[in-house]
Amino acid sequence: MTEPEALLIIAASEVDSNLYYATRFLAPDPFVFLQVDGRKVLLMSDLEIDRARSEAKVDEVRSLSAYESKARQRWPNPHLTDTLWLLFDEEGVSAVTVPANFPLEYADRLREKGVRATAKPDPLFPERVVKSPEEIAAIEATQRHTEAALEAALNVLREGEIRGAHVYWRGEVLTAEALKKVINVSLMENDCIAQHTIVACGIQGVDPHNQGSGPIRANESIVFDIFPRSSRSRYFADMTRTVVKGRASDSLKRMYDAVLAAQLRGIGLIRHGASGPAIHAEVSRTMERLGFETGVADGRHQGFFHGTGHGVGLDIHEPPRISKANHTLRTGQVVTVEPGLYYLRWGAVRIEDLVVVGPSGCENLTRAPKFLEL
């Protein structure tokens, strides 16, 4: 008898997208997934077993508590890995492949029992990196809702009135918090959940992950970075736009034009077989050629100091990266293209679209227009 090929995942599919991808079953607490020679088996608690039987795309759902009862006959206080070992014994499994992020404690306990556990470097499911037409449609649907949310926020800015350095809306100083609420509520209306939406004005935007707070200032850059997940499909979208309420300085306009030129250059290079590092280098060079340098100044990173893009799907950051990392693009991947420039003197500009890699180019899933002043 040959040793069966076994893949083991123990995780909460709520946070582990590989497990959700493998089962299409969403649960908040960890559960056991074992694939033996292609057959998918779940061990579920009494609380989840009926729902798993009706929803999970697996071959078999077994009762965890039944295995636990058996385990208690052998061990006084069985650990989950003891219980699991009974399942392995039944299935003739003595070696398992596990995800790179498999919990060390479980792996060590299984190894103590003589099970060979081998971590597979990411991606666990290489096919997850290339999106099916259904997955692309799901991402695009989330993207439409993202655009509607941005539009709602831009309408607030349009309605707002500049008084001195600030913007007033409905009689109050308009804040980043108020704009985020408009965005997040719009998304929620469409069953999308946005966490860490960025509305960063002026110098705040110079830190690309500063979420922004306080009054929106007129005539300064405002970076909107919106990356919600659909509660229905579980797929993310991701988009960034930079605008100014009022008048942008000439320096800011030049920055905007440079970022847009770099983004369009990057989008133009995306196609099956293209090299992530080559695209990233060309995007960086485009901005350098237009006079925008990168480096540490005044103790802060300034210029362009993040990657050009990343894959988007069931996770907000997925392979492939378009960065210094050695990744090659393939047809069907969904990636962002999001160069930015960040200077303490002038503010921040980032422009981000979501595109599908094609055989000889790419399809842009993003419809939101690009403009600086409103």
Added chain:
Amino acid sequence: MTEPEALLIIAASEVDSNLYYATRFLAPDPFVFLQVDGRKVLLMSDLEIDRARSEAKVDEVRSLSAYESKARQRWPNPHLTDTLWLLFDEEGVSAVTVPANFPLEYADRLREKGVRATAKPDPLFPERVVKSPEEIAAIEATQRHTEAALEAALNVLREGEIRGAHVYWRGEVLTAEALKKVINVSLMENDCIAQHTIVACGIQGVDPHNQGSGPIRANESIVFDIFPRSSRSRYFADMTRTVVKGRASDSLKRMYDAVLAAQLRGIGLIRHGASGPAIHAEVSRTMERLGFETGVADGRHQGFFHGTGHGVGLDIHEPPRISKANHTLRTGQVVTVEPGLYYLRWGAVRIEDLVVVGPSGCENLTRAPKFLEL
């Protein structure tokens, strides 16, 4: 020279609450946390380093890219664990404690380099289980917003009009989806994010994790289970109420009374030193004595087949459990008390409050009233 005591975490604090607890710094991508003899050091990417330096509650933030440059002088294509090894070498670290959920791939790579990596069983930070006054205040604030969201949904039910089996609201059949939107938008207005809010009517509620969908039916149980996280504090709250729009059957009323009696009995037993299994057994017995049996019938789990409660904090499910698991309550823990009854013939009832364990009793953080019909 004695070997320093070192704790290593590599995770995204966005999903790993231990890392957020240790650093109070939120980042969407994995980063390195090393605590050597009590001194906390972060290795951060260029993208996050400035924000980490201003926000993270650690002793030192170092540049990951600087260590990567050094690593490239030694290895052609250094892995994160190679880079990390340079930091270990500087700090004289050859053995590390890591969390139980530490990624196996990283552990194995470190072990290949001669580093002893030992997984510490949960809880990684035992002090996280007991909440400080500030943490309790944060949980209670989220709880207030949870109650406001429930009240918004109940007001929709109050405004709704029964026509035949259904409830109409603003001219349309009222659905679970519409009620969830009211709840989630109310929470969003208060910077709370709710995922998987449950509004489960009639037979849907018999599966405790069915989120509910479709028309709300008059005269049937509706389970509202709301467990949002505050985007500001990161702390969760958790509450369940069961109501009927119209008239409840006598069986449903008896079920409701039994669940409420069991819940009050459970709450009455909570105090420092109380045993989780003892409370859970007494809660179960209270419902049994009132005639409500638990077991598999018609191929489904029916009766009371989940735990009585769980800790709540930076995660929605934390230790301690009030269940068959052998946990003992301690002053300052925040736990739910949420018995339920589930029968295919009658529907579902669950009632859940959030309480703080005290030296000789508990303080109930939940203010929402308990009633069945509206």
